[in-house]
Amino acid sequence: MTNVIANLTSKLRFEYWKYNNNSSNMIISRSTKALLSICKIANSAKFTTSPGVTKExxxxxxxxxxxxxxxxIPELNKLEKEFKEYLADLELRNSLKNDMEIRNEAEMKQQELMKAGEDLDSDIILKQTVQDFIDASSEEASKFKLASRIxxxxxxxxxxxxxxxxxxxxxxxxxxxxxxxxxxxxxxxxxxxxxxxxxxxxxxxxxxxxxxxxxxxxxxxxxxxxxxxxxxxxxxxxxxxxxxxxxxxxxxxxxxxxxxxxxxxxxxxxxxxxxxxxxxxxxxxxxxxx
Missing domain, CATH: 3.90.79.10 (Nucleoside Triphosphate Pyrophosphohydrolase)
Incomplete structure (x- = not known):
């Protein structure tokens, strides 16, 4: 490091000497100006070296x-449960009727016609009604138990x-x-x-x-x-x-x-x-x- 500083100082001093002894030194480049500034600093500075540091x-x-x-998924907190119920209610109110609901309405009309003694549409008469299907599904669902989280x-x-x-x-x-x-x-x-x-x-x-x-x-x-x-x-x-x-x-x-x-x-x-x-x-x- 000391040798590098010494070489740099010598070069700067040489540039500074050329500048002082040059009659056309009124026009100089930016790079020469920068060198001259560094040279002045180098002439006034005292370079010291620190002892070598042992690397660990x-x-x-x-x-x-x-x-x-x-x-x-983690268990929902109170706020999350309330928001979930709100979204479910909003989706239900804004959703269109599914096939099962449309079929159930048709069956309800058929039951009203039966009570009134009118002729029934043979295409709508089925072996299992929607209500029968709902009752059977509810019974089956009641037997299902969720696995424990623990x-x-x-x-x-x-x-x-x-x-x-x-x-x-x-x-x-x-x-x-x-x-x-x-x-x-x-x-x-x-x-x-x-x-x-x-x-x-x-x-x-x-x-x-x-x-x-x-x-x-x-x-x-x-x-x-x-x-x-x-x-x-x-x-x-x-x-x-x-x-x-x-x-x-x-x-x-x-x-x-x-x-x-x-x-x-x-x-x-x-x-x-x-x-x-x-x-x-x-x-x-x-x-x-x-």
């Missing part, structure tokens, strides 16, 4: 936030199962070791030379979850970032910490086949209670609020 070594990691979308895995709080929190987004966490301690974090691994970060993220999922679980990484670029320092015993070996580039992936189908893997599928509230606080905060910045 950081490991580059790719992590993947695998999210399962809700299977069922599953057995919800009751037992089986965090390894995807058959829980059906109306929530679930995120995959695995147990990672950091020195002597271990924490539940996103699946992650170190970047290897020759890989893109996207390829590292794909390798993370394959090595962690196996081939049975299918996911789709949403972008070639990471959606989030987090960095942390290693424990002291690891920093003494060279690397100061890790810079983690977080990719977002959508769960599609399949299960985790790695039987030795300690993992959990957690919702937004459970994430903050399980992950390190700062890591969770960085993760929440890239997740959509529910």
């Amino acid at each position: 070594k950081w490991d580059l990691l790719a992590a993947v936030c695998v999210e399962r979308k809700p299977v069922i 599953t057995d895995d919800d009751t037992t709080n089986n965090t390894k199962s995807l058959n829980r929190k059906l109306d929530k987004n679930l995120v995959l966490l695995i147990n990672n070791k950091f020195g002597k301690d271990s924490f539940f974090t996103l699946p992650q691994a170190k970047w290897q030379a020759g890989e893109t970060m996207r390829q590292t993220a794909e390798r993370v999922l394959k090595e962690t979850c196996g081939d049975s679980m299918k996911t789709q990484i949403q972008s070639n670029a990471p959606a989030g970032f987090y960095k942390y320092k290693y424990p002291k015993e690891i920093r003494e070996k060279g690397s100061q910490g890790a810079k983690v580039f977080i990719y977002f992936a959508r769960y599609q189908q399949g299960d985790i086949t790695n039987k030795n893997l300690q993992y959990q599928w957690l919702d937004r509230n459970e994430l903050c209670k399980t992950m390190p606080e700062k890591y969770c905060k960085s993760l929440q910045e890239m997740l959509i609020d529910e």
Whole structure:
């Protein structure tokens, strides 16, 4: 750096000398004016150099936030229920009559003609009336029961199962070791030379979850970032910490086949209670609020 500054100063001083010794220096270009201004600054400035700064070594990691979308819609709140009823009533009042309603009106007229003793239209006389069909359908519908929103895995709080929190987004966490301690974090691994970060993220999922679980990484670029320092015993070996580039992936189908893997599928509230606080905060910045 010192040599570069010295060379630049010499060139500027030479231009300044040519200007002072040139009789036709009344007409000069803008570039020469700029050089002259810099030269004056260079002559008056005192250049100093700072001692060399030792760069810290950081490991580059790719992590993947695998999210399962809700299977069922969340329960409606009071306002949403009232608005739903309003839309249903509005649609009913503005809608045209369907075939069943038109047929029912025709049958009602036939019944009135029967009571009056008049001749009936043979084309309208049917074996099953609309009212008979409505009664049979209502009886069948009364026997149907909706499945419970609460599953057995919800009751037992089986965090390894995807058959829980059906109306929530679930995120995959695995147990990672950091020195002597271990924490539940996103699946992650170190970047290897020759890989893109996207390829590292794909390798993370394959090595962690196996081939049975299918996911789709949403972008070639990471959606989030987090960095942390290693424990002291690891920093003494060279690397100061890790810079983690977080990719977002959508769960599609399949299960985790790695039987030795300690993992959990957690919702937004459970994430903050399980992950390190700062890591969770960085993760929440890239997740959509529910």
